[in-house]
Amino acid sequence: MRINIDDSNLEYAGIDAGGGNMWNYNGTPFTGIIEEFYDNGNLVGEREFKDGYTDGIQTIYYGNGQIKEEYFLRYNRNYNTYKYWNENGVLLMHIVFDDHGNEINRILG
Template sequence: MEKLIIKLQNSEEEEGIFEFVDVDNAGGVVYNYKGKPFNGIIQHCDGDRIVYEEEFTDGHIGGVQREYYENGQMKSEYFKYFAKPEGDWREWGEQGNLLYHSIWKEGEKVKIIVPRKA
């Protein structure tokens, strides 16, 4: 099933589209969209450029989260489950080189695959 994608230019648009329901136990927002828990992706944009994306499941921040450099290259990608990191967390440099990779379980870092350089 295809996810609903909503592009936003600023926080005022977010307030006009989504109904804030609550803050979940992990500190993440809970949103309704058209009277139902939001299932989809919010793309925060600067003009045509995507700055970051947040995936929501059943109104909670849950799913793939991505941040991008100005050149369009992905800066980071990770998965959240009820606003807590879960699974792979990766970060790249502006030219696409992998800078960091870790594994998370239930909001706790359990393994570093590629450490950050000092």
């Protein structure tokens, strides 16, 4: 399920014990992607949640529509990869994490 952060059925449920955001949809923990948009219609970001908790891919965009950051979170820890681009689409950083959030490789552009 993909919903807009302004959806009236979406409710911010607070912060979990690890500092992550929690969301409910129609009174139950939300599973899916929450989208947020700039006034110009471009995406601010897309964040994935499971059972109300931040879990999965998190993508943030510049106002011009170019991707800024893409990373994966679970239990408020990075896993898989973290990538950071400049406003022109040039990849500046790529970090690889193991399943426990430990950095195993870092490439700077």
